[in-house]
Amino acid sequence: MSEQTFDTIRNFSIVAHIDHGKSTLADRLIQVTGGLTEREMKAQVLDSMDIERERGITIKAQTVRLRYDHSDGKTYTLNLIDTPGHVDFAYEVNRSLAACEGSLLVVDASQGVEAQTLANVYQAIDNDHEIVPVLNKVDLPAAEPARVREQIEDVIGLDASDAIEISAKTGLGIDAVLKAIVERLPAPKGDLAAPLKALLVDSWYDSYLGVVVLVRIIDGTMKKDQRIKMLGTDAVYDIDKVGVFSPKMLAVDSLGPGEIGFLIASIKEVADTRVGDTITEEKRPCTEPLEGFKPAQPVVFCGLFPVDAADFEDLRDALGRLRLNDASFSYEMETSAALGFGFRCGFLGLLHLEIIQERLSREFDLDLIATAPSVVYRIKLTDGSEIELHNPADMPDEVKVREVAEPWLRATILTPDDYLGAILQLCQERRGIQVELSYVGSRAMVVYDLPLNEVVFDFYDRLKSVSKGYASFDYHLTEYQVGDLVRMSILVNGEPVDALSMLVHRSQADRRGRAMCEKLKELIPRHLFKIPIQAAIGAKVIARETISAMRKDVTAKCYGGDATRKRKLLEKQKEGKKRMRQFGKVEIPQDAFIAALKMDD
Structure with missing residues (x-):
C-alpha cells in the first residue's frame, strides 16, 4: 500500500x-x-x-x-x-x-x-x-x-x-x-487503495435529514450505500448520501483521501456520533483507529429552573433538543426547595452557559431562573471515599469532610502597560499566584495561576472594565488543589435559599456574604413584616441585613379622642405583623434572583 x-x-x-x-x-x-x-x-x-x-x-x-x-x-x-x-x-x-x-x-x-x-x-x-x-x-x-x-x-x-x-x-x-x-x-x-479510514470532525442535528456528520477522509473512499462502522461505539450504518459544503450542501458520488465532506446515514442522535471517532468500512475495517480527541469536559455547572412549574416538561424537551446539536452540553434532573423541579447543567464556560440560556429562551420561548454557576469540587470524606460535588447545596456536613479540592487554571493576560497595576490587583484579590510577567513591545504579558471558582463569576467582565476593554485573556485548566473552602448559605426570613448557596474561600466569605446580603436587601421588595437576610457558614451568621416592614397607617381614622385608642390599634398591628412574620412567605422575584447571582464587587 x-x-x-x-x-x-x-x-x-x-x-x-x-x-x-x-x-x-x-x-x-x-x-x-x-x-x-x-x-x-x-x-x-x-x-x-x-x-x-x-x-x-x-x-x-x-x-x-x-x-x-x-x-x-x-x-x-x-x-x-x-x-x-x-x-x-x-x-x-x-x-x-x-x-x-x-x-x-x-x-x-x-x-x-x-x-x-x-x-x-x-x-x-x-x-x-x-x-x-x-x-x-x-x-x-x-x-x-x-x-x-x-x-x-x-x-x-x-x-x-x-x-x-x-x-x-x-x-x-x-x-x-x-x-x-x-x-x-x-x-x-493518503492511500486510495487502503480500507476506509475517516475522522469524525463534527456532527449536528437536522430536523429533515437526521444527524449530519462532518468527516475528513484519511485513507480509502466513502460513497453512497456503503456500510460503515464507528470504531468508538461499534455502531453500523448504511450511508444514504455523501457530499460537500460549497457552502450550500452539494451531493457528490464519493469522497477520497484528503477530502472534507459530510455523510448522512439515518442516525437519530448526535450522542451516537462521538467527535474524534474513526469511521471505517464494516466488511474491510482499518487496523488502527485514529488518535481522536479528549471529550469536552464541562467545567461550570448551574441549575436551570422554569419560572412557571408547568413548563418543566417543555424545558426537558428543549434541553434534549439542544443536546442533539451540542454534545459538550450535559444535564441531569434536580429539585430545589425554593425553585421546584429543574436541571443541573454542565457547560464549557460562562459564554457557553449564556448562549445555551439565550437559545432556550429564544428558540423555545422559556422563562428560566439560573442558579449561581459553580465548578466541580472534589471532596475527600473522613471515611476515605471521594465524591465530586456539582451543586453547593449538596455539600456533606462539615464534620464528614476531610478536605475540599478545587480546579485551578493558568491564565495568560496581555495588556497595555497603563492598566497593569489594576489587573495585578484584580488577580491578587481573586487569590491569584503570579507565575511570570514579561513585556512584548509596549504591552505586558502576565501569567497567573487562579482558582476557577474565582474566574467563573465575573472575572472577565471585571478585567474588561479595569482595562477599558484593552486586555485580552486566555486560560486552560491545570490541576486540582486543596483549599480552605466553606459553604456559605443565604437565609431569608430564617429559611435557607438553596439556589443562592455557594462554596467560597474562608478568607473571602465575609466580603462575599456582606455583598450578597446588601444586594438582596435592595432587590427583595418590602413586605408587611420585617425580613432578616443572613449569610451563614454552618450555624454561624457572618452577615445580616434587615428589610423594614411596610406600614399601613392604622391610626388615620382616629381624630382627637383618647391616646389609648391609637395605642390599642398600634399594638394590634404589631401582633398581626409578628404573626405574619411567622407564617408569611417571602416572595423573591425572579429578576432579584438573577441580579443577586451576578455578583460584582
Missing part, C-alpha cells in the same frame, strides 16, 4: 483572536472563488445561528469547499474550516485543526497579537500545521504592520517577513492569500 499526495487539495483553517476578522476573511474567500453568487452573499455567511450573527462571534466551527484556478493552470480544491475564537469553544478549534494540514494566522494590524492568538496558534503548531501569517485591517488609520510583524516574531517565534497584508473588509490582498494557500501549505497525503 503506497501513500500518495493529493496535489490539488488544500485543507486549512483560520485561527485568530476574537474580532480579528476570521469570518470576514472567510466571506471574501467564498466571494472571490465564486462559492456563492453576489445575491446569496451576506456578511459572516458561515455564522448561521442568529446568536452568532447578533453577537458577531463564531460558536460552531463551519466548513466550506472552494474551487480556485491557479495561474499554473490547475484547479485546486480548498477546504476551509472557520473556527471560533472564544476560549470557551477551544475544543471546537482543536478538532477543526486536526482535520487540516495548515492554518492562516490572522492578526489585526492595529491591535497586534492577543492572548487567544497565542493559544490558538500553539494548538495549530501542536497539530504540525504549516502556518501562514496574515495581517488584517491594514486599511485602518491605526494599522502598524511593521510593529505587528515584529510582535509575531517576538511573541510567537514565527517568521513573519512574508506575512500577507490584507483588508478582509475591502477585499485587498485576497488573491495573495489564495496564492499562499496553494503555494505554501502542504497537500494532504
Whole structure:
C-alpha cells in the first residue's frame, strides 16, 4: 500500500483572536472563488445561528469547499474550516485543526497579537500545521504592520517577513492569500487503495435529514450505500448520501483521501456520533483507529429552573433538543426547595452557559431562573471515599469532610502597560499566584495561576472594565488543589435559599456574604413584616441585613379622642405583623434572583 499526495487539495483553517476578522476573511474567500453568487452573499455567511450573527462571534466551527484556478493552470480544491475564537469553544478549534494540514494566522494590524492568538496558534503548531501569517485591517488609520510583524516574531517565534497584508473588509490582498494557500501549505497525503479510514470532525442535528456528520477522509473512499462502522461505539450504518459544503450542501458520488465532506446515514442522535471517532468500512475495517480527541469536559455547572412549574416538561424537551446539536452540553434532573423541579447543567464556560440560556429562551420561548454557576469540587470524606460535588447545596456536613479540592487554571493576560497595576490587583484579590510577567513591545504579558471558582463569576467582565476593554485573556485548566473552602448559605426570613448557596474561600466569605446580603436587601421588595437576610457558614451568621416592614397607617381614622385608642390599634398591628412574620412567605422575584447571582464587587 503506497501513500500518495493529493496535489490539488488544500485543507486549512483560520485561527485568530476574537474580532480579528476570521469570518470576514472567510466571506471574501467564498466571494472571490465564486462559492456563492453576489445575491446569496451576506456578511459572516458561515455564522448561521442568529446568536452568532447578533453577537458577531463564531460558536460552531463551519466548513466550506472552494474551487480556485491557479495561474499554473490547475484547479485546486480548498477546504476551509472557520473556527471560533472564544476560549470557551477551544475544543471546537482543536478538532477543526486536526482535520487540516495548515492554518492562516490572522492578526489585526492595529491591535497586534492577543492572548487567544497565542493559544490558538500553539494548538495549530501542536497539530504540525504549516502556518501562514496574515495581517488584517491594514486599511485602518491605526494599522502598524511593521510593529505587528515584529510582535509575531517576538511573541510567537514565527517568521513573519512574508506575512500577507490584507483588508478582509475591502477585499485587498485576497488573491495573495489564495496564492499562499496553494503555494505554501502542504497537500494532504493518503492511500486510495487502503480500507476506509475517516475522522469524525463534527456532527449536528437536522430536523429533515437526521444527524449530519462532518468527516475528513484519511485513507480509502466513502460513497453512497456503503456500510460503515464507528470504531468508538461499534455502531453500523448504511450511508444514504455523501457530499460537500460549497457552502450550500452539494451531493457528490464519493469522497477520497484528503477530502472534507459530510455523510448522512439515518442516525437519530448526535450522542451516537462521538467527535474524534474513526469511521471505517464494516466488511474491510482499518487496523488502527485514529488518535481522536479528549471529550469536552464541562467545567461550570448551574441549575436551570422554569419560572412557571408547568413548563418543566417543555424545558426537558428543549434541553434534549439542544443536546442533539451540542454534545459538550450535559444535564441531569434536580429539585430545589425554593425553585421546584429543574436541571443541573454542565457547560464549557460562562459564554457557553449564556448562549445555551439565550437559545432556550429564544428558540423555545422559556422563562428560566439560573442558579449561581459553580465548578466541580472534589471532596475527600473522613471515611476515605471521594465524591465530586456539582451543586453547593449538596455539600456533606462539615464534620464528614476531610478536605475540599478545587480546579485551578493558568491564565495568560496581555495588556497595555497603563492598566497593569489594576489587573495585578484584580488577580491578587481573586487569590491569584503570579507565575511570570514579561513585556512584548509596549504591552505586558502576565501569567497567573487562579482558582476557577474565582474566574467563573465575573472575572472577565471585571478585567474588561479595569482595562477599558484593552486586555485580552486566555486560560486552560491545570490541576486540582486543596483549599480552605466553606459553604456559605443565604437565609431569608430564617429559611435557607438553596439556589443562592455557594462554596467560597474562608478568607473571602465575609466580603462575599456582606455583598450578597446588601444586594438582596435592595432587590427583595418590602413586605408587611420585617425580613432578616443572613449569610451563614454552618450555624454561624457572618452577615445580616434587615428589610423594614411596610406600614399601613392604622391610626388615620382616629381624630382627637383618647391616646389609648391609637395605642390599642398600634399594638394590634404589631401582633398581626409578628404573626405574619411567622407564617408569611417571602416572595423573591425572579429578576432579584438573577441580579443577586451576578455578583460584582
